[in-house]
Amino acid sequence: MRILGMISGTSHDGIDVALVGFDPAYDGGTLNGAIEHTAATPYPAGLRTRLVKALPPAPTTLAEVCELDTLIGQSFAQAAATTIEQTGPVDLIVSHGQTVFHWVDGTRALGTLQIGQPAWIAERTGTPVLSDIRVRDITAGGQGAPLVSLLDVLLLAGHPGTAAALNLGGIANMTVIRDDHAPVAYDIGPANALIDAVVTSRGLNDRGFDVDGRIAASGTIDETLLAVLLEDPYYRLPAPKTTGKEWFHLPHVEAAMTRSGTHPADADLVATLTELTVRTVAHEVTTSGAALLVTSGGGCHNPVLMNGLRRALPAVTLRLSDDYGAPADAKEAIAFALIGWHTAHGLPGTIPSATGAHASRVLGTLTPGSRPLPPLAALAPRKLTLSGRPLRER
Structure with a gap:
């Protein structure tokens, strides 16, 4: 068929x-x-x-x-x-x-x-x-x-221990598969959504996203703003949970800057939002206990994001879903x-x-x-x- x-x-x-x-x-x-x-x-x-x-x-x-x-x-x-x-x-x-x-x-x-x-x-x-x-x-x-x-569970069927499948689209979602538990899946938070919103609104790239992570790579993380972004209550909600651009959009970023009292330059803002994805994803992967993380989505092409995950998850094997035929x-x-x-x-x-x-x-x-x-x-x-x-x- x-x-x-x-x-x-x-x-x-x-x-x-x-x-x-x-x-x-x-x-x-x-x-x-x-x-x-x-x-x-x-x-x-x-x-x-x-x-x-x-x-x-x-x-x-x-x-x-x-x-x-x-x-x-x-x-x-x-x-x-x-x-x-x-x-x-x-x-x-x-x-x-x-x-x-x-x-x-x-x-x-x-x-x-x-x-x-x-x-x-x-x-x-x-x-x-x-x-x-x-x-x-x-x-x-x-x-x-x-x-x-559904695809994640069937592709990773039989994998020993705990494995996770991560999709880095506008929103980051993850499926966790364990030997002795039912699978769990949920939206972690923004992957590219906030980065894309800033790149588009400020005209940083005609394609509307941070191509190859070049903007983030040229910036410096604003830790004050990042701390405010990480306080968002969505991250503390229990799974299963879902979200989207109804919550994580440009005004979300602007409100965080107002609360933090910081207004970073364009590249610094993109670097900070990229690190937001790294930290929120890494936290969830670590909490899951996964030894294998199979990644997919547009965020896989952003070396700043992917290298950030590798640094934050040194004990986790990162592989692309291509290795599993997808x-x-x-x-x-x-x-x-x-x-x-x-x-x-x-x-x-x-x-x-x-x-x-x-x-x-x-x-x-x-x-x-x-x-x-x-x-x-x-x-x-x-x-x-x-x-x-x-x-x-x-």
């Missing part, structure tokens, strides 16, 4: 796709998936600007949300059509869309909104589309995240393809101990294509192996 997973994450910079061919002969045990294609398609500059301007805490209108829903859906449709033109027909498309709001009250997730109308994808490609992936977990009492924990830049898209496989076979796509739900649920809403998705059934896999190292297109 060939499934195309698609997502735009909390960096809001474009669409990641991953085409995974799952073994049709699977009959229980280890599920084999071949990664046939991965790619990243940036949003048109004007669309990304409109999207960022509409995000919390900025006010917006239902008209703007409606237009963005259509425009993002059309962008996803174009990315899907391009992949299918290059690789051939697929059986199912799983579109996470673009999260624009994740409604959290303390440690409870009450709702979530992803836009990018899936009907545009189904109309353009003729393929059934699974979307609105997160909300069913929330209705079962879960956080609706991190859903990548390219670091496409891991979340692969995860949604895997969730699609589970839904297509009538299997739950969540791990209750990871999301906090009271029970696992089959995920997503199906938009029909020009041909139906055949009824399928399977035993839940206990392990996943991934093969294939396709070149990533940008």
Whole structure:
């Protein structure tokens, strides 16, 4: 079964796709998936600007949300059509869309909104589309995240001792897998979200992020400001917990500077925010007792961030998810393809101990294509192996 997973994450910079061919002969045990294609398609500059301007805490209108829903859906449709033109027909498309709001009250997730109308994808490609992936977990009492924990648990199945999988996107999330305990997963806090917000607002790089960590490398950490940032109450909430740019945004940084009485230069501010990610992540990894940390996401390309983690975690082995068959830049898209496989076979796509739900649920809403998705059934896999190292297109 060939499934195309698609997502735009909390960096809001474009669409990641991953085409995974799952073994049709699977009959229980280890599920084999071949990664046939991965790619990243940036949003048109004007669309990304409109999207960022509409995000919390900025006010917006239902008209703007409606237009963005259509425009993002059309962008996803174009990315899907391009992949299918290059690789051939697929059986199912799983579109996470673009999260624009994740409604959290303390440690409870009450709702979530992803836009990018899936009907545009189904109309353009003729393929059934699974979307609105997160909300069913929330209705079962879960956080609706991190859903990548399903992939993490299957990829690291059988690893002795304690291992953790870390994704460094806009937000840092982590899945902890122990031999004798149920998996735990949660959002740690900002990975790139605050860095990107400062880089964009101050025009430090046209690409909207700290390319190769060059800005942070040229700055000095402001320990006074860092201490104030670390006081944020989110870090002390128990897991499972989720967060996003509803909380960690530019005004969050500006308020911290006001409280600290410091206003560091641009490079110093970026260096401080990068160190914030290092310290919060390192604290959680140390607390988990993990001896292995498998990393993915855009933050893996920031040497200041990664070297900071290596210094802070000298006893922990750091490896990229590429070593487990999941390219670091496409891991979340692969995860949604895997969730699609589970839904297509009538299997739950969540791990209750990871999301906090009271029970696992089959995920997503199906938009029909020009041909139906055949009824399928399977035993839940206990392990996943991934093969294939396709070149990533940008």
